[in-house]
Amino acid sequence: MTTPSSSTRRWFMALTALAPLALATPGALAQSAPQTVSIGAEAVPHAEILEFIKPQLAREGIELKVRVFTNGHQENQAVAQKDIDANYFQHQPYLDSFNKSNGTRLVAIAAIHVEPFGAYSRKHQRIADLPEGATVAIPGDPSNGARALLLLHRHGLVTLKNPDNILATARDIVANPKKLQFRELDGALLPRVLGDVDLALINTNYALQANLKPGRDALLIEGSQSPYANIVVAREDNRNHPALAKVLQALKTPEVKRFIEERFQGAVVPVF
Known part of the structure; x- marks a missing residue:
């Protein structure tokens, strides 16, 4: 039997060390790629607002991936199952009802706007x-x-x-x-x-x-004082992740507030 050379052994060990990184779950905000964040959203207005902040986040080294959903149940399940990192489409009563019905523990991490019903x-x-x-x-x-x-x-x-x-x-x-x-x-x-x-x-x-x-x-x-603010929702285990925190900061800027007010003309009301 031929004994591997020392250089071959070093190459094999390096390759083995990299293998777990290739298996990282996309929605887990893994430390191997901490600057990528995936967020589920309804097409209007949520995805539009997220698309607006993409350039700012890119300048900060954050790649924001927006995945559009049409079904709220599936969108919450995608967060719970770590297919995506967070979502932005619902209000707190909807989230409470979903958690109760599905045994999940998703949490609100920011309130962004109200959509008067x-x-x-x-x-x-x-x-x-x-x-x-x-x-x-x-x-x-x-x-x-x-x-x-x-x-x-x-x-x-x-x-x-x-x-x-x-x-x-x-x-x-x-x-x-x-x-x-x-x-x-x-x-x-x-x-x-x-x-x-x-x-x-x-x-x-x-x-x-x-x-x-x-x-x-x-x-x-509804009036602008509706208690049904739309929230960003994540799992408990990544609610404080630094990359996700940067997304929340970008969502709560004067520029985003102005964009919402001008784009939606009162149909969407910022709460920050």
């Missing part, structure tokens, strides 16, 4: 025009479904047993003067059914994707 119609120009028995489409997930009902409650269309319950359902309605009929649908589908229902309560990101202008088109809309 609105009610839209293709059939009626005023809320007062809603007929008795009108069909109202609301988001099917617990947190946004409750958000829709709370908006209707504040405007007197229904009365909820507890108007402070952020997980209220149609079963919590104690008065329904117009006998509204509710349909629960996936949030992304709500703009598509506008022609089939009397009223749809739609998250602003989906409204913007459907070319709806909340300030112009919404028959009802």
Whole structure:
């Protein structure tokens, strides 16, 4: 048997030491590539905002990879399973509901903006025009479904047993003067059914994707003091990673605030 030379042994040892780096999970913010951050986002406005800060982060040596999702459940699972490092699309009640339902422990690490929730119609120009028995489409997930009902409650269309319950359902309605009929649908589908229902309560990101202008088109809309701020979410094990911290710093600059205000004209409101 031929004994390997010392130079061959050194080469083999170096190659072996590098092997674990090649196996690093993309979403783990591994120390081998600490300057790459992957974040999931809805296309509008979240991905647009993230794309805006890419050049600044690149100058600081951070490569920001933005992955666009259309399903919030899948987006949170991608963080939990370390496919991506963080996401930016949801508010705290949605995250709380997801963690409870899925046994996850994802955490909010920054609040960036509010998207005032609105009610839209293709059939009626005023809320007062809603007929008795009108069909109202609301988001099917617990947190946004409750958000829709709370908006209707504040405007007197229904009365909820507890108007402070952020997980209220149609079963919590104690008065329904117009006998509204509710349909629960996936949030992304709500703009598509506008022609089939009397009223749809739609998250602003989906409204913007459907070319709806909340300030112009919404028959009802939340105020700027809405508690449903959109947050950046990560796993507990990487919430304090330096590269992710730089992303958060870049999101909270005067330049980003100005971009949001000019780009979205009140449909998206910065909270920093």
